[in-house]
Amino acid sequence: MEANDAQSTKYHPTRMIKKLNESTLFDAVIVANGLFPTSQLAWHFLKNCPYICCCDGAGTTLIEHGLKPHAIIGDGDSLPQAFKEQYKDILHVVEEQEDNDLTKATFALQKLRF
Numbered sequence: 001m002e003a004n005d006a007q008s009t010k011y012h013p014t015r016m017i018k019k020l021n022e023s024t025l026f027d028a029v030i031v032a033n034g035l036f037p038t039s040q041l042a043w044h045f046l047k048n049c050p051y052i053c054c055c056d057g058a059g060t061t062l063i064e065h066g067l068k069p070h071a072i073i074g075d076g077d078s079l080p081q082a083f084k085e086q087y088k089d090i091l092h093v094v095e096e097q098e099d100n101d102l103t104k105a106t107f108a109l110q111k112l113r114f
Contacts, residue, residue, distance in 0.1 A: 028114040030105045033057035033078075036065065053109055055101035059087070073108050074101035 022044050028051040036058075037043065046052060046067055054062050056074030060083060063069075069090060076084060076093045084091055094104045 027051065028053060028109050028112075030102065030109065031055065031058040031062055031069070032102045032105075033061070036061050051109075051112075051114065053105050055105050056091075057101070059083075059091075063087075071105075071108065073105045075104075 020041065022041065024045070026045060026049050029045060029049045031037075031046070031052060031054045033055050037046070046062075051071075052062070052067065052069040053071045053073060054069040056072055056076055057078045059069055059072035060079065071090050071092055072087060073092045073094060075095055075097065076091065079091075092108065094108075099107070
């Protein structure tokens with residue numbers, strides 16, 4: 001497939017991103033560790049999404065920004081013990097190391113039928 005063919009497909013990611021706006025609704029959002037979203041549109045999605053699932057390191061960041069996730073998933077190795085105790089009701093520790101935390105979060109949402 002040539003590069004032009006990939007860009008012309010109906011569901012090319014770039015074309016989909018251009019269509020996102022405040023009327024776009026998501027059933028669930030996964031927040032991964034890294035640069036925290038700061039755009040107004042990203043905040044709109046986070047504040048209006050019915051289910052937020054965080055990779056473990058992103059869970060602390062999301063909470064620091066004033067939002068509480070519905071689930072925090074990962075191996076928990078980067079989380080302080082006090083945090084683990086405080087959020088034990090939403091923390092789901094998956095200790096296996098074959099998958100990264102984003103994959104673990106994706107699998108968890110699939111099991112919940114998202």
